[in-house]
Amino acid sequence: MAVYTEVSDEDLAAFVASYDIGKVLSFKGIAEGVENSNYLLRTDQGSFILTLYEKRVDERDLPFFLGLMEFLSSEGLPCPLPVSDRAGNRLRTLAGRPCALITFLDGMWVRRPRVEHCAELGAGLARLHLASGRFHMERQNALLMTAWREILESCSDKIDSFETGLKAELFADLGEIAQSWPDDLPRGVIHADLFPDNVFFLGGKLSGFIDFYFACTDFFAYDIAICLNAWCFETDGSFNITKAKALLRGYQSARRLEPAEITALPTLARGAAMRFLVTRLFDWINTPEGAFVQPKDPVEYIKKLRFHRRIRNAAEYGLEQST
Amino acid sequence: MAVYTEVSDEDLAAFVASYDIGKVLSFKGIAEGVENSNYLLRTDQGSFILTLYEKRVDERDLPFFLGLMEFLSSEGLPCPLPVSDRAGNRLRTLAGRPCALITFLDGMWVRRPRVEHCAELGAGLARLHLASGRFHMERQNALLMTAWREILESCSDKIDSFETGLKAELFADLGEIAQSWPDDLPRGVIHADLFPDNVFFLGGKLSGFIDFYFACTDFFAYDIAICLNAWCFETDGSFNITKAKALLRGYQSARRLEPAEITALPTLARGAAMRFLVTRLFDWINTPEGAFVQPKDPVEYIKKLRFHRRIRNAAEYGLEQST
Numbered sequence: 001m002a003v004y005t006e007v008s009d010e011d012l013a014a015f016v017a018s019y020d021i022g023k024v025l026s027f028k029g030i031a032e033g034v035e036n037s038n039y040l041l042r043t044d045q046g047s048f049i050l051t052l053y054e055k056r057v058d059e060r061d062l063p064f065f066l067g068l069m070e071f072l073s074s075e076g077l078p079c080p081l082p083v084s085d086r087a088g089n090r091l092r093t094l095a096g097r098p099c100a101l102i103t104f105l106d107g108m109w110v111r112r113p114r115v116e117h118c119a120e121l122g123a124g125l126a127r128l129h130l131a132s133g134r135f136h137m138e139r140q141n142a143l144l145m146t147a148w149r150e151i152l153e154s155c156s157d158k159i160d161s162f163e164t165g166l167k168a169e170l171f172a173d174l175g176e177i178a179q180s181w182p183d184d185l186p187r188g189v190i191h192a193d194l195f196p197d198n199v200f201f202l203g204g205k206l207s208g209f210i211d212f213y214f215a216c217t218d219f220f221a222y223d224i225a226i227c228l229n230a231w232c233f234e235t236d237g238s239f240n241i242t243k244a245k246a247l248l249r250g251y252q253s254a255r256r257l258e259p260a261e262i263t264a265l266p267t268l269a270r271g272a273a274m275r276f277l278v279t280r281l282f283d284w285i286n287t288p289e290g291a292f293v294q295p296k297d298p299v300e301y302i303k304k305l306r307f308h309r310r311i312r313n314a315a316e317y318g319l320e321q322s323t
Numbered sequence: 324m325a326v327y328t329e330v331s332d333e334d335l336a337a338f339v340a341s342y343d344i345g346k347v348l349s350f351k352g353i354a355e356g357v358e359n360s361n362y363l364l365r366t367d368q369g370s371f372i373l374t375l376y377e378k379r380v381d382e383r384d385l386p387f388f389l390g391l392m393e394f395l396s397s398e399g400l401p402c403p404l405p406v407s408d409r410a411g412n413r414l415r416t417l418a419g420r421p422c423a424l425i426t427f428l429d430g431m432w433v434r435r436p437r438v439e440h441c442a443e444l445g446a447g448l449a450r451l452h453l454a455s456g457r458f459h460m461e462r463q464n465a466l467l468m469t470a471w472r473e474i475l476e477s478c479s480d481k482i483d484s485f486e487t488g489l490k491a492e493l494f495a496d497l498g499e500i501a502q503s504w505p506d507d508l509p510r511g512v513i514h515a516d517l518f519p520d521n522v523f524f525l526g527g528k529l530s531g532f533i534d535f536y537f538a539c540t541d542f543f544a545y546d547i548a549i550c551l552n553a554w555c556f557e558t559d560g561s562f563n564i565t566k567a568k569a570l571l572r573g574y575q576s577a578r579r580l581e582p583a584e585i586t587a588l589p590t591l592a593r594g595a596a597m598r599f600l601v602t603r604l605f606d607w608i609n610t611p612e613g614a615f616v617q618p619k620d621p622v623e624y625i626k627k628l629r630f631h632r633r634i635r636n637a638a639e640y641g642l643e644q645s646t
Contacts, residue, residue, distance in 0.1 A: 009434050025429040025525070028363065029354035040351065040363065042429070106348040106365070111332050202348070 122250025445573025
């Protein structure tokens with residue numbers, strides 16, 4: 001649910017007039033995304049998304065995000081294309097916020113992904129990595145292991161009020177994950193937040209990737225680990241190995257995993273569960289009661305973390321290692 | 324900000340397949356309206372709004388609302404047209420909610436209406452009344468004076484915690500409004516909630532009326548009184564007589580007010596302020612802290628009520644009585 005910043009009539013008119021996109025026909029806030037304000041802008045020349053970047057996005061990262069979308073589009077990946085104004089600027093300011101106009105992408109995100117969606121996702125993710133690995137800009141992952149520890153420490157006195165013993169459990173996990181974390185793996189720009197609501201489908205086919213605002217330079221296999229967490233568990237918390245198998249097979253149909261990536265997968269998946277758990281815990285503990293946006297329940301990721309802790313090798317995720 | 328009800332992938336697919344509207348291209352929740360869940364549905368044949376009616380709307384009223392939109396459209400008024408499914412049904416059920424698919428209307432609502440918007444609104448409202456007066460269905464106004472009193476009484480012990488003396492002041496107002504309320508005036512179906520976010524403009528011209536879910540059979544002049552409250556005050560609480568004059572002149576350009584309507588206008592405007600004040604007070608007092616939708620501040624309408632109390636005749640609203 002996201003429209004945090006209202007745009008005045010005059011500001012919108014002046015903004016649109018500085019682009020070569022035709023006459024505005026409609027302008028509506030979209031109830032999607034929790035980080036930024038998103039508007040659907042229709043003109044007589046097409047449909048666009050106007051995103052106003054709110055506090056959580058660091059303005060200095062925006063040229064990277066916009067450049068990445070432009071690069072991936074040019075490589076044939078289905079993702080929104082930033083639109084430049086008449087002066088050639090992609091990054092603008094509106095209503096006191098940095099903002100960008102991007103093309104509208106057809107398609108819908110899948111509320112409950114099925115096996116065939118996971119297969120499509122896997123193949124699409126591999127194509128994304130093959131392209132993004134050639135992108136010339138870099139951005140450090142702001143949510144690495146050190147950040148997980150800092151976030152946990154910042155709310156450490158409240159973790160046990162959530163579940164007794166959880167604090168000790170999580171710090172022990174952190175230590176184990178750090179010990180087995182791989183030093184080096186094939187790397188490049190990853191999406192890093194590829195949840196179902198960031199992937200569009202049309203007629204069962206993947207039609208678009210959106211929301212690149214966590215993209216960063218990191219291990220490709222870590223992106224897969226995030227997807228295993230986000231796409232392959234059922235709402236009752238159980239792991240669906242059929243979905244994971246489809247995802248991994250789809251991925252390898254376009255990009256073959258290296259042995260080191262396969263070995264590291266359980267640790268990466270455990271780390272990915274930790275990464276989303278710590279931010280959800282933080283939001284849960286720090287969101288004032290009555291806040292506009294409801295924080296996501298951390299319990300889901302506590303369960304996932306515990307699941308990955310028991311995994312010994314990637315075959316348990318359904319990875320097929322052909323010779 | 325409104326998407327209260329999520330629609331599953333399967334439900335949406337089955338729903339769209341029962342209409343002759345083509346293939347779905349996108350489906351997004353819209354952050355507008357506080358009563359219902361609204362989705363923008365784009366197909367290869369056009370754009371539509373899918374509204375899921377939430378608890379506040381009485382299901383038995385829906386045939387009236389949908390029939391009214393259809394009638395007004397057929398009379399050339401710019402308003403959404405309900406779309407029938409292949410079986411001829413306009414009213415359906417989706418995700419456990421009554422729902423309707425209506426055509427998408429181009430245009431934008433004006434965040435800060437100017438004098439020329441008020442002039443357009445006045446003329447448009449008169450055209451709406453000329454047409455809606457011929458609509459064959461009736462719906463009683465559920466928010467008449469008796470309802471105002473009931474609502475106030477239901478939260479009477481909390482009113483003074485809002486402002487000392489307010490309770491006595493409001494009940495005294497109720498009595499005075501009741502005494503001077505007109506017995507009969509030209510009547511027909513009125514919109515009854517014509518706030519700026521329910522009127523679309525394109526290039527300065529009124530391009531659409533939306534959200535007919537308070538429409539009812541009542542005095543036409545009461546609709547004007549609601550608009551005087553909703554369009555002709557500045558954010559600092561001051562009355563802008565230039566806007567009111569433009570609104571009333573615009574109205575009379577299409578439908579001439581009768582002497583009895585002119586005489587009653589101050590009472591109707593005072594009543595309209597009371598009507599929105601009591602529902603805002605009720606929501607303010609009864610919305611649990613931390614609710615998803617922030618209730619609107621009643622203070623704005625306390626000020627408006629006090630303003631109208633001092634008005635002696637319609638000329639003070641800028642009404643020009645030509646002979």
